Amino acid sequence: MVRSARQRDVRRHLLIYAGLTPYLVIAIFPIFWMLITALKQEPDLYRMDVVPFWFHLPPTLKNFALLFQSTFYMDWIINTLSISFWVSVITLLTAVPAGYALARLKLPGSENLGIGIFMTYLVPSIILFIPLARVVSVLGLQDKWWSLVVVYPTFTIPFCTWLLMGFFKTVPFEIEEAARVDGCGQFAALLRVVLPVSWPSVITAMIFSFTLSMQDFLYSLAFISVSDNKPVPLGVATELIRGDVYFWGSLMAGALLVGVPVAIVYNLFLDKFISGITGAAIK
Amino acid sequence: MAQLSARGERDRSAALAIEVAGHVAAPRWWRRVAVRRYVFGYSLLAPAVLFVLLLVGLPFLFSLYLAMSDASVGDPVARFVGLENFRAALESSAFWSSLRNTLVFTVGAAICKALLGTTLAFLLMQPFRGKKVIRALIVMPFTIPIAVSALGWKWMFDSQFSVINWALSRLHLIGDFGTAGWPVWLGEPGLALGSVMFVNVWRSFPFSAIVLMAGLTSVPPEVIDAAKVDGANFLQRFRKVIVPMIAPILFVGGLFDTVFTLSDLSIVYLLTNGGPDGATEILPTLAYQVGIKAGALGRGAAISLFLFPLLLPAMILLLRNLRRREW
Structure with missing residues (x-):
């Protein structure tokens, strides 16, 4: 009896795994293929007579070395980190107070304002990139990574405001009231009581400023054409191709070196992202 | 009571009427705090709203304008060309x-x-x-x-x-x-x-x-x-x-x-x-x-x-x- 229950459980597992295998292969194979390409020696890439899924010449880190020696890869990484840093700063400084005000101060019109801010997240970059190109050139930021610091908050602020608004609603009113009774001002209550208990959500908002900035390609493509001012995705996609010659090994190395860490961080916060955009629907 | 003060907050004369009716303390207290809260609240909202208006709202209107002009990258002076x-x-x-x-x-x-x-x-x-x-x-x-x-x-x-x-x-x-x-x-x-x-x-x-x-x-x-x-x-x-x-x-x-x-x-x-x-x-x-x-x-x-x-x-x-x- 016990045995048959166990057998049934094993069979159920096998069925589920069998069902999931095609999805897993489709999802993961391209990333595996990029990784193995990044580690292969050049001649090993262009052999069709042997099974390509494994090494036939010893693996190499040459492709990674090439990135740092003969491209602006280091600059691109520094640019990407600087952009993300400043975008996070701008986003937090605006979205934290806005989210708090919308969630807790019962302002007239705050519902519509909240929805309005969130809706701007849906105004796609493809409609805004041409007028913003003009804005960027008026500000004298053309071909500078600073232009992206100005532009990325157009999508991080709406998203993070909405996200933080949801979080702040869950902070119990009592703790704030207690602080107020103890003589705290409104602003002091926000700084000293509400923020300290919501730091995980503030960190989450920061992570999203970072990962959402990393998902952009259009703005950087439209605004920046100078090699050493590019962020990583744009740099890898445009600078490692010379005419018709593709440096596949280095392309994949450069793409993965940044893509995989971003994917892992995003992965950890994915459920928050989903509940952020569908939160309105679940509630 | 809550109804009265809510109405009073929206309408000054109604609030005065309440004062005349003798309910002075509650509405006035409520109003002062509310006003302070509104000022505080809207100033917290202002940076985010301004940013979004300036860099999403205005550019959107600007793209409507651009679409009806012959603006180009090289030539900053645009002519209106309608549709x-x-x-x-x-x-x-x-x-x-x-x-x-x-x-x-x-x-x-x-x-x-x-x-x-x-x-x-x-x-x-x-x-x-x-x-x-x-x-x-x-x-x-x-x-x-x-x-x-x-x-x-x-x-x-x-x-x-x-x-x-x-x-x-x-x-x-x-x-x-x-x-x-x-x-x-x-x-x-x-x-x-x-x-x-x-x-x-x-x-x-x-x-x-x-x-x-x-x-x-x-x-x-x-x-x-x-x-x-x-x-x-x-x-x-x-x-x-x-x-x-x-x-x-x-x-x-x-x-x-x-x-x-x-x-x-x-x-x-x-x-x-x-x-x-x-x-x-x-x-x-x-x-x-x-x-x-x-x-x-x-x-x-x-x-x-x-x-x-x-x-x-x-x-x-x-x-x-x-x-x-x-x-």
């Missing part, structure tokens, strides 16, 4: 084929994503060992930056050293390199459109599955049990109970995906750049080519604004959906 840019777009065959490709791309990909996402969600809803790891691996396509993975696909679709072709050729499903049976994925019109759609589906099907799972877990098991007790079979439960309950969340998820798909240029730009011979040109890539590459800001703005009527119904529906729910 000339829209007329020019409607008269060019490149526009119509991009519009057609955009619609085929968006609708076709959406159907595939829905099918793959639903089946995957039901599999992932089952309890089994190693679920966390498998889920984390399956959502990788969605979380890795699209410009990065598009490069990987470009290499996988290589005209000569495509790993896909290697596998298919070993399975004898296609011919050898150099023969007519060797597909050049990004080089033949039909295949190229299919390939870029496939990459879009690859990127977004985990998103569909996760949104669906979020919806399914929000259905209380008691409701489903109740339906079971009432004799509803699986399909009836799915159609009559589960779907209506998760409809709002599916709707929001679908909307987001549509907006992302309609406005994403990176897959097409990196894989085919609109080629071969315009077969994969979509409105975003056309707007980029015309507006930025060729420098005709006005023309480009007009082309990208044609996306707006496609997006608007989706946005209005979302707005109504959000408004209907109680906060």
Whole structure:
């Protein structure tokens, strides 16, 4: 009896795994293929007579070395980190107070304002990139990574405001009231009581400023054409191709070196992202 | 009492009337604090609202203006040309084929994503060992930056050293390199459109599955049990109970995906750049080519604004959906 229950459980597992295998292969194979390409020696890439899924010449880190020696890869990484840093700063400084005000101060019109801010997240970059190109050139930021610091908050602020608004609603009113009774001002209550208990959500908002900035390609493509001012995705996609010659090994190395860490961080916060955009629907 | 003070807050004379009636202390206290709270609240909101107005609202209006001018990158002085840019777009065959490709791309990909996402969600809803790891691996396509993975696909679709072709050729499903049976994925019109759609589906099907799972877990098991007790079979439960309950969340998820798909240029730009011979040109890539590459800001703005009527119904529906729910 016990045995048959166990057998049934094993069979159920096998069925589920069998069902999931095609999805897993489709999802993961391209990333595996990029990784193995990044580690292969050049001649090993262009052999069709042997099974390509494994090494036939010893693996190499040459492709990674090439990135740092003969491209602006280091600059691109520094640019990407600087952009993300400043975008996070701008986003937090605006979205934290806005989210708090919308969630807790019962302002007239705050519902519509909240929805309005969130809706701007849906105004796609493809409609805004041409007028913003003009804005960027008026500000004298053309071909500078600073232009992206100005532009990325157009999508991080709406998203993070909405996200933080949801979080702040869950902070119990009592703790704030207690602080107020103890003589705290409104602003002091926000700084000293509400923020300290919501730091995980503030960190989450920061992570999203970072990962959402990393998902952009259009703005950087439209605004920046100078090699050493590019962020990583744009740099890898445009600078490692010379005419018709593709440096596949280095392309994949450069793409993965940044893509995989971003994917892992995003992965950890994915459920928050989903509940952020569908939160309105679940509630 | 609460009613009185609420009205008083809105209407000065009503508040005075209350004072006259003798309820002085409560309304006045309430009002002072409320005013202070409003000033405080709106000044907290101001930076975010200003930023969004200045860099989303104004640019949007500015793009309407640009679309009706002959502005270009080189020439900052623009002339008003009315609807000339829209007329020019409607008269060019490149526009119509991009519009057609955009619609085929968006609708076709959406159907595939829905099918793959639903089946995957039901599999992932089952309890089994190693679920966390498998889920984390399956959502990788969605979380890795699209410009990065598009490069990987470009290499996988290589005209000569495509790993896909290697596998298919070993399975004898296609011919050898150099023969007519060797597909050049990004080089033949039909295949190229299919390939870029496939990459879009690859990127977004985990998103569909996760949104669906979020919806399914929000259905209380008691409701489903109740339906079971009432004799509803699986399909009836799915159609009559589960779907209506998760409809709002599916709707929001679908909307987001549509907006992302309609406005994403990176897959097409990196894989085919609109080629071969315009077969994969979509409105975003056309707007980029015309507006930025060729420098005709006005023309480009007009082309990208044609996306707006496609997006608007989706946005209005979302707005109504959000408004209907109680906060």
